[in-house]
Amino acid sequence: MLNEDIKNILPMTSQVNDEGILEIGGCNLEEISNYYGTPLYIYDENTIRNICKEFVNEFKESYPNSHISYSSKAFSSPYLTKILEEENLGIDVVSGGELSVLQHSKFPSNKVNFHGNNKSYEELKQSVDWNIETITLDSFDEISLLNKIASELSKNQKVLIRVSPSVDPKTHILTTTGTLDSKFGFPIETGQAEEAIKLTTKMSNLDLQGIHFHLGSPIFETEPYVLAINYVLEFAHQQRKNGLNLKIFNPGGGFAVSYTSMDKTPPTVKEYANAISETIIKKCDELSLPKPHLIVEPGRSIVARSGVAIYKIGSIKNIPGVRKYVSIDGGMGDNIRPALYQSKYSIFHVTRILEKPTEKVTVVGKFCESGDILSNESLLPKLKYGDLIISATSGAYNIAMSSNYNMYCRPTIIIVNNGNHKVIKRRETHEDLLSHFV
Numbered sequence: 001m002l003n004e005d006i007k008n009i010l011p012m013t014s015q016v017n018d019e020g021i022l023e024i025g026g027c028n029l030e031e032i033s034n035y036y037g038t039p040l041y042i043y044d045e046n047t048i049r050n051i052c053k054e055f056v057n058e059f060k061e062s063y064p065n066s067h068i069s070y071s072s073k074a075f076s077s078p079y080l081t082k083i084l085e086e087e088n089l090g091i092d093v094v095s096g097g098e099l100s101v102l103q104h105s106k107f108p109s110n111k112v113n114f115h116g117n118n119k120s121y122e123e124l125k126q127s128v129d130w131n132i133e134t135i136t137l138d139s140f141d142e143i144s145l146l147n148k149i150a151s152e153l154s155k156n157q158k159v160l161i162r163v164s165p166s167v168d169p170k171t172h173i174l175t176t177t178g179t180l181d182s183k184f185g186f187p188i189e190t191g192q193a194e195e196a197i198k199l200t201t202k203m204s205n206l207d208l209q210g211i212h213f214h215l216g217s218p219i220f221e222t223e224p225y226v227l228a229i230n231y232v233l234e235f236a237h238q239q240r241k242n243g244l245n246l247k248i249f250n251p252g253g254g255f256a257v258s259y260t261s262m263d264k265t266p267p268t269v270k271e272y273a274n275a276i277s278e279t280i281i282k283k284c285d286e287l288s289l290p291k292p293h294l295i296v297e298p299g300r301s302i303v304a305r306s307g308v309a310i311y312k313i314g315s316i317k318n319i320p321g322v323r324k325y326v327s328i329d330g331g332m333g334d335n336i337r338p339a340l341y342q343s344k345y346s347i348f349h350v351t352r353i354l355e356k357p358t359e360k361v362t363v364v365g366k367f368c369e370s371g372d373i374l375s376n377e378s379l380l381p382k383l384k385y386g387d388l389i390i391s392a393t394s395g396a397y398n399i400a401m402s403s404n405y406n407m408y409c410r411p412t413i414i415i416v417n418n419g420n421h422k423v424i425k426r427r428e429t430h431e432d433l434l435s436h437f438v
């Protein structure tokens with residue numbers, strides 16, 4: 001039996017069979033790896049659906065006029081898009097590419113929002129043309145540009161304004177977005193957010209619906225949300241004088257998940273939902289502000305836990321008294337997060353997950369970089385060439401941030417569900433890589 005700490009990090013359907021082999025979604029990971037080859041990314045449909053339901057239900061319970069909009073930067077694919085549509089989520093995009101996944105999947109455009117600090121003319125036109133619900137404005141240039149595009153297309157585009165509330169969510173400096181010194185959002189502190197509202201309400205073809213902010217990610221406490229919501233609602237109240245009618249309020253995403261059993265336990269979805277909802281309700285009552293439609297936009301917390309990466313062990317280098325390096329057949333090309341953010345991952349043996357760990361190893365990738373380290377100090381049973389390991393909680397920002405560095409062919413991605421498995425993205429080939437050169 002898997003202990004609770006490990007269970008909470010793995011997909012919800014994880015279990016160990018009679019031979020001691022890890023199974024996810026009813027599929028034996030050793031058999032699956034032999035069938036598809038490694039590195040291999042696996043998503044458990046059941047886990048994704050359960051987490052979607054939990055978000056929708058918990059937010060509806062604490063704030064009935066609410067909506068969950070998945071942040072597709074965490075992982076974007078047509079198959080996932082279908083699941084999200086069936087689970088009644090909306091979707092946020094940050095690029096024309098992410099938007100094209102939704103267009104290809106025939107996702108309802110009235111459930112889509114577009115974010116980003118530097119959307120191009122083409123991306124804005126693509127969005128307005130496709131009648132997406134809202135576009136979140138993030139710069140003065142963009143306000144004028146979007147108005148021009150909307151008027152050229154004879155449309156009235158609904159928009160939100162992204163403000164930066166100067167609240168530090170105490171996460172990694174590179175994933176902090178809501179502080180004054182950030183490329184994202186109009187700062188409230190400097191008066192620029194007010195200017196943005198004045199300008200937007202003057203625009204003939206823009207319809208200002210509300211305010212958005214996003215503090216950063218992952219945020220392990222509810223306190224930063226409470227602080228920022230209070231501050232931004234005060235601001236929204238003041239801005240009534242400039243024509244702001246707050247129909248939509250969006251305090252972003254950033255909800256944390258556990259990557260290792262050493263992590264601080266993040267709040268539950270219910271705790272995040274209660275803290276956010278109670279703060280909005282209380283503040284709106286205090287300010288006599290009509291309660292807006294609430295939108296939250298989780299990415300990581302929807303898909304991180306459902307995904308695992310399976311790798312095969314290659315060369316092993318033991319430097320006596322120093323360190324034992326264990327190399328895998330993937331690495332920073334499919335998971336840049338340890339190198340970029342010093343993110344930690346839990347590594348487990350696929351066929352000996354219940355065995356007592358006997359050695360501390362450093363799991364490294366195959367890329368030509370010393371910084372290509374997946375996990376610095378993993379406790380594992382004695383490993384040998386050809387063994388299979390998984391890196392848990394790999395569903396968010398791994399594949400989404402992957403690259404062809406070293407001309408790496410990005411891995412196959414499969415979805416598992418009730419004993420069935422199918423490819424949702426095939427492994428890249430050398431021909432794929434060469435096809436881009438002219």
Ligand SMILES: Cc1ncc(COP(=O)(O)O)c(C=O)c1O
Pocket residue numbers: 071073074115177214216217218252253254255297298299300301
């Ligand atoms: C504007 C915005 N919304 C939502 C998210 C999703 O964050 P997370 O995946 O941590 O929930 C991000 C991620 O950085 C973001 O930039």
